[in-house]
Amino acid sequence: MKTKIRMLPPSAFDLVMMVLSIISVVIIVLHQFGPFSNSEKELLLKLDTGICLVLLSHFFYGLFSAKNKKAFLTTHWIDFIASIPAIDILRYGRIFQVLRVLRMLRVANQVIRHLLKHSESTMLASMLLILLVVLGGSAIAILMTEAGNEGSNIETAEDAIWWALVTISTVGYGDYYPITTAGRVISAIVILTGVSIFAGISGLVASSLLTPKAEEAEKQQKANDHQYRQEVTTQLNSLHQEIASLKEDIGSLKTLLQQKAGSDKPGA
Template identity: 30%
Template sequence: MYRPKVPEQITSFQLAVLILSLFVVVSLTVELIFKLPPEILQILIYVDTFICMIFFIDFVQQYRAAPSKLEYMKWGWLDLISCIPLMEMNQFARLIRVFRLIRAIKSISMISHAINENKASTSLHFMVVTSLMMMVFGSIYILYLEKDMPGANIHTAGDAFWWTFVTITTVGYGDFFPVTLEGRIVAIVLITTGVGMFGSFTAVLASWIMDTSNERKMEVQILEEVHELKAEVRELKSILKKQTERNE
């Protein structure tokens, strides 16, 4: 039976699939343990729709890469079902999320192996995708903590997303702010994460640019050496030819 090949080089898209797969596992666990308010469920539905699009793109890529489409679909139908978006959290939706959980575990296993083999090349991708997921989890948690609290100004999913974005990027407009102790702790975590993340992002980006530049210099040097070797070979051929003509 056909099995998808473990990627040799991790890409931003594959890392996004990994992070979103982890999110599926966590969100399903949270839904089973806690009774979430409608506003939090609405955020999960928005995120779930986005995840479906990413998973569907991943399904199409794997389907096109499969040597045998029929063999792939013997288990690929599971991936296809997991791409169905959830319009509301009902029993059917929970069944779909179980399929998505199975698919997520499979993706985590495959891509984690690729990350272990390519740690250096995944640092930049990891920070970008992790920042996005921090925004999602931060939005969900701050809305859960702040909604309906006296004096609170974060009431909707849009308010939560906006506040999380300006907080993790350390912009901090001040139009929205947490009023609860727990919410302020979340803000401290996001600010600290944002400062560290973007500082590391700059360092990794600079290192990546330097590595790329060094690789190009090495390629140019190798090409120059190859050209020199070719010139020497041509010169040797010419000398041998002249020597042969003299002997004749």
């Protein structure tokens, strides 16, 4: 009888890495075969390098967290090689990471239960994915929209990336700004997205800080309630004993009174 190998469901961050791997492969294909200008291809390359840094961070985090590091390296060595930036041929290796996560997704119900159970990490991973996608997509969109227009100050990949970072963080230095209607629409979308993401992150941080205190207060309240119930039970038991003793005293007194009444009768 063959022993079934239990496959752990991917975490929320594993799914994010899978999506980033797909995006990275698309970026490399567009960089190699897309009809883009040199500045746009440079921007695609820089975005892919940023994704590489995220994938490498996830790899080393998993390596340091793994109890059996040799087994982890045996399973995930392709992730490390595929996440090395500036070597195009190795980047296609990320498809193996995609296939591995897709293979684990066959247990869909287990995955959903796992993600719902860890809702905070799922939400945080989703925000990270949205942040990276909006940064990359808006940088590409603004460069394609603004570059080449008269009076535009967003002409290079560095300009587009800096504009995206400043805009999504709502800092608004004003050194780079769109001059076209399409560019301003993109800016509005990026600003609203940035406000929503950072508000969500603030809420998660506040929740993570307050949850332990709330749990501690709940535990303390339960302990106080338990102690109060014990004290009430002890007092009730003592009261029952006093009532039983009082009944005995009343019974003895009643017997004495009856005996005295009998002895006081004439002829007794």
